[in-house]
Structure formats: C-alpha cells, structure tokens
Amino acid sequence: MLRYLGGRIGQSLLLLLGVSVIGFALMHLAPGGPLAVYTLNPTVTAQDIARVKHEFGLDQPVHVQYVKWAFGLLTGNWGYSFFGGRPVGGIVLERLPATLELMGSSLALALIIGIASGIVAAVRRNTVIDYATTTLAMLALSLPTFWFGLLGIYVFAQTLGWLPAGGMASTGGGGVPDRLRHLLLPMLVLGFVLVAQWSRYTRSAMLEILSQDYIRTAEAKGLRPMRVLLGHGLRAALVPLVTLAGLQLPLLVGGALVTETVFSWPGMGLLFVNALGTRDYPVLMAILMVGALVVVVGNLLADIAVAVIDPRIRLTHV
Amino acid sequence: MSDILLEEIPLPAPAGRSHVLRRFVRHRLAVLGVVLIALLGIGAAGAPWLAPHDPDEIAISERYAPPFTAGRVLGADDLGRDVFSRLLYAGRISLAVGVAAMLVTLIVGFAIGAFAAYYGGWIDTLLMRLTDVMLCFPSVFLLLFVAAFVTPGLGSIALMIGLTCWMEIARIVHAQILALKSADFIAAAELAGAPAWRIVLRQILPNTLAPILVAATLNTANAILLESYISFLGYGIQPPQASWGNMLTNAQSDFQVDAWLAFFPGLAITLAVASFNFIGDALRDALDPRLRDA
Numbered sequence: 001m002l003r004y005l006g007g008r009i010g011q012s013l014l015l016l017l018g019v020s021v022i023g024f025a026l027m028h029l030a031p032g033g034p035l036a037v038y039t040l041n042p043t044v045t046a047q048d049i050a051r052v053k054h055e056f057g058l059d060q061p062v063h064v065q066y067v068k069w070a071f072g073l074l075t076g077n078w079g080y081s082f083f084g085g086r087p088v089g090g091i092v093l094e095r096l097p098a099t100l101e102l103m104g105s106s107l108a109l110a111l112i113i114g115i116a117s118g119i120v121a122a123v124r125r126n127t128v129i130d131y132a133t134t135t136l137a138m139l140a141l142s143l144p145t146f147w148f149g150l151l152g153i154y155v156f157a158q159t160l161g162w163l164p165a166g167g168m169a170s171t172g173g174g175g176v177p178d179r180l181r182h183l184l185l186p187m188l189v190l191g192f193v194l195v196a197q198w199s200r201y202t203r204s205a206m207l208e209i210l211s212q213d214y215i216r217t218a219e220a221k222g223l224r225p226m227r228v229l230l231g232h233g234l235r236a237a238l239v240p241l242v243t244l245a246g247l248q249l250p251l252l253v254g255g256a257l258v259t260e261t262v263f264s265w266p267g268m269g270l271l272f273v274n275a276l277g278t279r280d281y282p283v284l285m286a287i288l289m290v291g292a293l294v295v296v297v298g299n300l301l302a303d304i305a306v307a308v309i310d311p312r313i314r315l316t317h318v
Numbered sequence: 319m320s321d322i323l324l325e326e327i328p329l330p331a332p333a334g335r336s337h338v339l340r341r342f343v344r345h346r347l348a349v350l351g352v353v354l355i356a357l358l359g360i361g362a363a364g365a366p367w368l369a370p371h372d373p374d375e376i377a378i379s380e381r382y383a384p385p386f387t388a389g390r391v392l393g394a395d396d397l398g399r400d401v402f403s404r405l406l407y408a409g410r411i412s413l414a415v416g417v418a419a420m421l422v423t424l425i426v427g428f429a430i431g432a433f434a435a436y437y438g439g440w441i442d443t444l445l446m447r448l449t450d451v452m453l454c455f456p457s458v459f460l461l462l463f464v465a466a467f468v469t470p471g472l473g474s475i476a477l478m479i480g481l482t483c484w485m486e487i488a489r490i491v492h493a494q495i496l497a498l499k500s501a502d503f504i505a506a507a508e509l510a511g512a513p514a515w516r517i518v519l520r521q522i523l524p525n526t527l528a529p530i531l532v533a534a535t536l537n538t539a540n541a542i543l544l545e546s547y548i549s550f551l552g553y554g555i556q557p558p559q560a561s562w563g564n565m566l567t568n569a570q571s572d573f574q575v576d577a578w579l580a581f582f583p584g585l586a587i588t589l590a591v592a593s594f595n596f597i598g599d600a601l602r603d604a605l606d607p608r609l610r611d612a
Binding site: 254 | 448450451452453454456457462464466467539546547550551553563569570573574577581584587591592595599
C-alpha cells in the first residue's frame with residue numbers, strides 16, 4: 001500500500017509540474033501582454049513601459065521568470081497582482097471558500113440525486129421511469145450552463161421574485177437563511193449537470209452488477225430486495241463511482257467558473273474572468289494552479305479510496 | 319474429426335451494415351437528433367437564401383420587436399436586427415466551429431495515440447504523460463486562457479477548442495492499438511514488409527473506427543458547447559459576426575427587456591448539442607454493443 005501511495009503521489013507532483021510549465025509557457029509566449037493596452041496611450045512613453053516591464057520582471061527570459069515564479073510558489077510568495085499590487089496568495093485564498101462552498105454543495109446534491117435516480121433507472125430498466133431519467137440526464141448534459149443559469153434567474157428571481165438574482169449574501173450581511181437563499185439557485189444550476197453524469201454512470205454500473213451471479217445468489221438466499229440492492233449492488237458499484245468523482249473534477253471546476261460569472265458569485269472563477277480581462281498574469285497563474293491542484297489531489301484521493309475499497313487494485317498496479 | 323466440428327459450429331453472423339442501422343434506428347431520440355441536425359445544417363448552409371433579412375441590417379425603429387411582429391418571425395434584437403436571420407447565420411459559425419474542432423481533436427488525438435502506442439518506449443511515456451497533464455486543466459479555464467491571447471476567428475477558435483479536447487481520442491486510440499499490436503494480422507502485415515505508416519493507416523485505423531466515431535460525435539457536441547461559453551464571455555467569435563454563443567452575450571440584460579431575445583440562441587445550442595449527444599450514444603450502442611454504457 002505504501003509503495004502504491006508513494007508512486008501515485010510522485011505522479012501527482014509530476015502532473016502539477018507539467019501543468020505549471022505548460023500554463024506558464026502558454027501565457028508568456030502569447031502575443032500582447034498586460035502592458036499592451038498602454039502602447040496605444042499617447043501619454044505613456046516607451047521608456048515608461050520599459051520601466052514597468054523591468055519592475056514586473058517581464059523583460060527577463062521566460063525560463064528565468066518561470067524558475068523565479070515556481071520558487072516563489074513553493075516558498076509561499078505567489079507574487080503580486082499587476083493591478084493594485086496586493087499579494088496574489090491573499091487575493092486567491094479569500095475567494096477560495098466561496099468556490100468550495102458552491103462546488104461542495106453542488107457535488108453533494110449531485111451525489112444524492114444522481115445515485116438515487118441511477119439506481120431507480122437501473123432497477124426499473126426499460127420502463128417509462130428509466131427512459132425519462134436517461135433522457136433528462138442527456139438533456140442536462142447538453143444545456144449550456146450559463147444559459148440555464150440565466151433562465152433560472154429570469155424565472156425564479158425576476159418573474160417570481162422568490163430568490164435573489166446573484167451574489168453570496170444581501171448587502172449588510174444577513175444570517176444563514178439569507179446565505180442559503182443566495183446559494184440555492186447557483187447550486188441547482190451547477191449541480192444539474194453533475195446529477196446527469198452521476199445518474200448515467202450509476203445506472204450503467206448497476207445494470208452490469210445486477211446481472212451478476214452473486215446478486216442472484218443473494219436474492220436466492222432470501223435477503224430483502226433493499227439489502228441486495230444497496231448492500232451487494234451499490235457496494236460493488238462504488239469503485240467506478242469513486243473514480244468518476246475524481247474524473248468529474250475538471251468539469252466541476254470549469255462549471256463553477258461559468259456559474260460564478262452568471263450569478264456574480266464572488267469565487268475564484270469570477271476572479272479568473274476579471275483577471276483575464278486585465279491579463280493579470282500572477283493572479284491567472286495562481287488560479288490555474290489552485291484549479292489543477294484541486295483536480296490532481298481529488299484524483300489522488302479517489303485512487304486511494306478505490307485502493308482501500310478494492311484490494312486487487314493496490315496489489316496489481318504498483 | 320475436425321471437419322465434423324467445423325460443420326457443427328455455426329459461425330456468428332458478421333455485424334453487417336443493416337445490423338448497425340437497425341440498432342441505431344431503435345433509438346428514437348437519436349433519429350430525432352439526426353433530423354434536427356439536418357434541419358439546423360440546412361438552415362445554416364442555406365442561410366443566404368432562407369434568411370428573410372440581412373443579418374447585420376440595423377433597424378432602430380424595430381428594436382426589441384417581439385416575435386411575430388413587424389414581419390419578423392422571432393423578433394428583432396437591441397439594434398433591430400432580425401433574430402431569425404441572425405440565428406441562421408450564427409448556426410453556420412457555431413456548427414462549423416463544432417465540426418472543425420472535432421476534426422482537429424481527431425487528427426491530433428489519433429496522431430498522438432497512434433504514435434505513442436506504435437513506437438512504445440520513452441515516446442509512449444512522454445506522449446501519454448502529456449495527455450495526463452492536459453487532462454488536469456479544467457477545459458474552460460485552459461480555453462479562456464488561450465482564447466484571451468489569440469485573435470478570435472472561426473479558424474483560431476476551432477483550432478483552440480480542438481487542441482484542448484483531443485485527450486480522450488488519444489487514450490482510446492492508444493488503448494486500441496496496444497490491444498491490436500499483438501494481433502496476428504498485424505504481424506502478418508509486418509512480415510509482408512509493409513511500412514509502419516501503412517500498417518497504421520490500412521490495418522489499425524479501420525479497426526479503431528467504431529469507438530473513435532462515437533468519441534468524435536460527442537466531441538462535436540462538446541465543442542459547440544465550449545464555443546458558446548467563450549463567445550458568451552466575450553473571448554470567442556466577435557460581433558457583428560453572429561454565433562449562438564455571442565448572441566447571448568447581452569442575455570443578462572436582455573432577459574429584463576425582452577426575454578425572447580435570450581431564449582432562442584440558447585435553445586438552438588441545446589438542440590444542436592443534445593442531438594449530437596443522442597446520436598453519439600446511439601452510435602455507441604449500434605456499432606459495438608460491448609461498449610454500451612462504457
């Protein structure tokens with residue numbers, strides 16, 4: 001187990017290194033740059049631009065910049081925002097809780113509804129319930145998240161006036177009920193796509209398992225149907241589902257970005273979109289790395305969980 | 319003895335084209351998807367003849383005309399441009415981006431997967447680790463990242479979407495080729511002196527076609543969706559050229575003034591994406607029942 005764990009952690013670190021190199025190279029080799037806007041401004045001279053470039057360290061070769069940046073990242077100095085000069089670590093970390101709240105609640109919602117509907121669809125195979133669930137799941141996967149969110153705002157905030165249209169809390173704070181009211185719509189919108197995936201995967205995993213001999217054995221022993229379904233069926237389906245949780249993370253992080261933009265949810269996604277407009281390199285890189293970290297660590301945890309559930313995996317894949 | 323055995327064992331009927339077609343047609347939603355894609359495709363291709371108005375023609379007096387007024391089927395937008403005409407022209411861009419991006423994912427994914435699997439060794443390790451790294455980027459992040467730095471246009475956006483979404487195809491091709499590599503007919507081709515590229519194109523490609531076709535269909539759906547995301551955020555197709563995504567750029571304010579305006583482009587995206595998704599799902603079932611629900 002320890003060797004397996006060590007190997008997976010080593011791989012994860014290499015993945016993060018790869019992400020940082022590719023991300024950094026893409027950003028710095030792209031034409032334009034944070035100072036491009038000033039070249040059109042007649043009051044800013046070429047000397048001014050050169051001086052600011054020098055101050056930000058943008059005049060150095062890319063690999064030198066990368067090593068400096070990576071070293072800073074590891075020692076806790078994530079650089080300073082080009083606009084406003086605040087430390088990037090602080091800017092990003094103060095946005096992180098909002099994003100985690102949105103992602104966590106959506107994922108929890110998706111797990112509960114997705115797995116339940118997937119099991120029902122598998123058990124009631126080829127019935128109206130099955131067709132309705134799978135069709136709805138496919139439609140949910142095809143909806144543009146931002147448009148779905150806007151529709152939600154139009155119906156529930158604008159027309160019916162039941163829920164706030166955006167933000168995380170009313171001005172001047174407000175208690176837990178107020179925050180929950182703000183969370184509900186973005187959570188449902190982000191969760192909807194995830195529910196679809198969970199439902200589809202649970203259904204297909206359960207379909208495969210329910211045709212196995214040991215399920216028939218369990219039924220023949222006279223166990224109660226619920227016990228067979230959850231104790232034997234769902235238990236065996238856990239392995240692919242935990243792996244799916246890991247694989248779903250890029251979708252979750254990307255979906256959070258879009259959802260935050262639509263609902264003005266003050267998380268990292270909104271910060272990313274704003275920083276993109278001003279080409280604030282240090283902020284963009286920091287968010288990209290935090291996003292990749294969430295994905296890589298999530299996959300690592302999923303692999304560890306799978307190895308714990310299924311001993312065959314940790315014994316064969318070293 | 320062996321003759322008797324051969325006679326007694328009935329050979330399984332090969333999965334012919336009619337089988338595939340029959341299994342596909344069983345999926346009614348997929349058939350509906352084909353019809354919808356055909357309609358959207360005809361609308362897009364025939365836009366210059368079908369559109370009742372010039373898509374860029376501004377008529378301030380008809381701003382925010384609701385559907386079925388002022389002779390406009392779907393109304394007019396904030397500049398008085400005809401929404402139906404713009405939807406048709408936007409379909410050209412959005413569908414073209416989807417298909418072009420899908421082709422890029424096919425070419426890049428196949429090249430990387432095939433190259434890695436066929437040559438093995440350190441090339442394999444390097445290319446497949448690169449695939450893993452690319453999978454760690456949430457694709458919307460990576461796409462916005464690159465899109466913000468490139469001059470947006472149909473070609474560049476299709477290329478960018480393609481270059482951020484080829485990983486699944488590469489993995490499928492890689493796994494299929496590794497499985498095929500030890501097959502007897504590949505060894506036979508090698509013994510016959512066929513060059514590597516010929517083996518890849520003539521022997522391996524046809525055998526990996528089914529899962530690739532499925533992935534390609536689903537990639538088209540995904541590419542259309544991604545184009546709408548980045549165009550909505552303002553980094554995709556630039557106005558006045560219309561795409562389904564950038565017609566929704568002002569959707570937030572449109573919903574307050576004229577909700578229809580924000581409704582139709584989103585509906586077009588959903589229909590196109592759902593159609594490709596349903597077709598992909600049915601293809602998976604029809605081409606190879608073993609892959610079902612994989």
